[in-house]
Amino acid sequence: LASSFPAKTIDLGALPTAYVVTVSDSFKGVDYMCKSPSKVLSDVGKGADAFGRTVSFHVVATDVGRGADYFGRTVFYHRVLADVGRVADYFVRAVHFVKSYSDVFRGGDWMSKGVGKALHDWAFPEYLHVRTWIAHLSFADSGVVSDWMFKELGKRLADVVVAREVLGKDVVKAYVDASRASDVAFKEIGKYPFDSARVGDWIVKASVKVFREAVVGVDVAGKGIVKPFADSLRVSDWMFKEFGKRIVESVRVGDWTVKMVVKAFRELGIVSDLLAMGKVVTVKDVFYGEHAPVIVPAKELRDTVRVSDWMSKDLVKMFMEIAVVRDAPYRTIAIILRDKFVDEGYVTKHPSLAERDEMLMRDLATKVAFKLAGKDVRRVYFFPPELQALWDIIMAEDHNVKVDVAKILIDAFRRVKEKLGG
Amino acid sequence: LSLDEKIAVLESLTEQMEYVSNYPTPPYYVLTSHNNLFVDYVATAVDLLKELYDLFKSKTGRELWDVELWIGMAESRAGMMRKVRFGDVVATKDHNLVIDTLKPVEVALQVIEANV
Numbered sequence A: 001l002a003s004s005f006p007a008k009t010i011d012l013g014a015l016p017t018a019y020v021v022t023v024s025d026s027f028k029g030v031d032y033m034c035k036s037p038s039k040v041l042s043d044v045g046k047g048a049d050a051f052g053r054t055v056s057f058h059v060v061a062t063d064v065g066r067g068a069d070y071f072g073r074t075v076f077y078h079r080v081l082a083d084v085g086r087v088a089d090y091f092v093r094a095v096h097f098v099k100s101y102s103d104v105f106r107g108g109d110w111m112s113k114g115v116g117k118a119l120h121d122w123a124f125p126e127y128l129h130v131r132t133w134i135a136h137l138s139f140a141d142s143g144v145v146s147d148w149m150f151k152e153l154g155k156r157l158a159d160v161v162v163a164r165e166v167l168g169k170d171v172v173k174a175y176v177d178a179s180r181a182s183d184v185a186f187k188e189i190g191k192y193p194f195d196s197a198r199v200g201d202w203i204v205k206a207s208v209k210v211f212r213e214a215v216v217g218v219d220v221a222g223k224g225i226v227k228p229f230a231d232s233l234r235v236s237d238w239m240f241k242e243f244g245k246r247i248v249e250s251v252r253v254g255d256w257t258v259k260m261v262v263k264a265f266r267e268l269g270i271v272s273d274l275l276a277m278g279k280v281v282t283v284k285d286v287f288y289g290e291h292a293p294v295i296v297p298a299k300e301l302r303d304t305v306r307v308s309d310w311m312s313k314d315l316v317k318m319f320m321e322i323a324v325v326r327d328a329p330y331r332t333i334a335i336i337l338r339d340k341f342v343d344e345g346y347v348t349k350h351p352s353l354a355e356r357d358e359m360l361m362r363d364l365a366t367k368v369a370f371k372l373a374g375k376d377v378r379r380v381y382f383f384p385p386e387l388q389a390l391w392d393i394i395m396a397e398d399h400n401v402k403v404d405v406a407k408i409l410i411d412a413f414r415r416v417k418e419k420l421g422g
Numbered sequence B: 001l002s003l004d005e006k007i008a009v010l011e012s013l014t015e016q017m018e019y020v021s022n023y024p025t026p027p028y029y030v031l032t033s034h035n036n037l038f039v040d041y042v043a044t045a046v047d048l049l050k051e052l053y054d055l056f057k058s059k060t061g062r063e064l065w066d067v068e069l070w071i072g073m074a075e076s077r078a079g080m081m082r083k084v085r086f087g088d089v090v091a092t093k094d095h096n097l098v099i100d101t102l103k104p105v106e107v108a109l110q111v112i113e114a115n116v
Helices: A385-390 A396-420 B003-016 B032-060 B065-078 B092-115
Strands: A007-009 A017-024 A038-045 A053-066 A072-085 A090-107 A111-131 A134-140 A145-172 A175-180 A186-221 A229-288 A293-327 A334-347 A352-364 A369-372 A375-378
Touching: A369 B092, A375 A396, A396 B003, A396 B032, A396 B092, B003 B032, B032 B065, B032 B092, B065 B092
Parallel strands: none
Antiparallel strands: A007 A134, A017 A038, A038 A053, A053 A072, A090 A111, A111 A134, A111 A145, A145 A186, A175 A186, A186 A229, A229 A293, A293 A334, A334 A352, A369 A375
C-alpha cells in the first residue's frame, strides 16, 4: 500500500525537516456568489533518535456564498488534526477520517440552495521498521481533499395581472305625451330616444421571469488540483402584455312627434220667429126697444194675421293640422303640415255658402338648411332603404349655390387681408 | 405661397367651377371634378384663414378664442373631405362637408374683421 503513494524517507540524523503545502484557491462567480476557499495544509515531521513525529493537518476552509439580496451565508470551517505518536519498536498507525458535510437550506420565497460538501481525508498506514537501531522511516502522506459544491439558485417570478373593466351604459328614455283637449283638439307627442354606450376595457398583463443559476464546482486537491468548474446561467425573461380596448358606442335617438290638431266646430243657428196675431173685431149693433133693451150681436169681424219667419243657419268649420316630426341619428326630419279648413254655411232662406279650403304641405329636412355667405344652402341626406320615400339627392341648385359662396368668400378673404395690411 | 398667391389660387379654382342645370339642360350632372375643385378650394381657404389669423395676432397682439375654435372646427372637417374619381359616387356627405367647412371659415372671417 505504501508503494502506491508517494513516500518520504526521513533520515533520523538529518535536521528536522518541514514542508508546507499551501493550496490557495480563490474564485469568484457571478455577482451573486463569491466563494473563496482557502486551504492550508501543513505537515511537519521531525525525527530524532527517539522518533517523534508530529503531524498537523490544518485546514481552513472559508466558504462564502452570497445569493441575491435575500441570501447571505458564511461558513467557516476549521479543523486541526494533530497526531503525535512515539513508537519504539513497531508502529503501525492508520487513521481514517471521513467527514461529510451537507448543508441544505431553503429560504425565501422562491429560492433554495443546496450545498453539499464532502471532505475526505485519508492518512494511510505508516510502517515503521526499526532494526538494530537503524531507523528506517517510511512515511507516506497523501491528502485528498475533495470539495464539491453544487449551488443552484433558481428564481422564478411570475406576475400575472388580468384586469378587465367593462362599463356598460344603456339609457333608454321613452316618453309619450298625449293630450286630448276636451273640445276638439287632439295632440299627441311621442318621443323615443334610445341611448346606449358600452365601453369595454380589457387588460391582460403577464410577466414571468425565470432566473436560474447553477454552479458546480469540484475541487480535488491531492497532489494536484483538478478543478472543473461549470457555470450555467440561464435567464429567461418572458413578458406578455396585451392591452385591448374596445369601445362600442351606439346611439340611437328617435324623436317622433305627431301633432294633430283637429278643430271642428259646428254652429247651427235656427231662428224661428213666429208671430201670430189674431184680431177679432166684433161689431155689435144695439137696438133699444121701448121697454127693454135687446142686445143682438149682429156682425163679427175677425181678422187674423199670422206671420211666420223661420231662419236656419248651419255653419261647420273644421280645421285640421297634422305635424309629423321625426328626428333620428341620420337627422331625418319630416314635417307634414296639413291644414284643412271646411266651412259650410247655409241659410235656408236661400243664401247658401260652402267654402272648402284644403292645403297640404310637406317639408323635408327643414332644420338642416342654413345661410352661408348670405346664400341659402342645405344639407342633403341619404336615408336607409326603409326610408326610401325620404331619399334626397344633390340638386343642381345645391351645387350652384356652393359656387356662389366660393366666389363671395374670396372677397371676404381679400377684404380682411387689406384691413390687416397683409 | 403668400397671401396674395393663395387668394389667386382660390380665384383660379372658382374660375374652373361651373354651374349645372336641371335635367334635361346639360350639364345636369354634378361631376367628380366639381367635387374635387371644392376639396382644393376648402383646403386652401382653411390654410389662408390660419395665416390671416396669425397676421391678426402679430398685428394686434390679441388672441380670439372663438376664432381658434372655428379654425379648429374647419380643419377637422376639411380633414374628412375626400377626392373622388371617375366612377365614384359623389355622396351626400361630400356635398355636406363643403358647406359644413365653409361655414366656420365664414364665421371666423367675420370675427377677425370685426376685431381689426
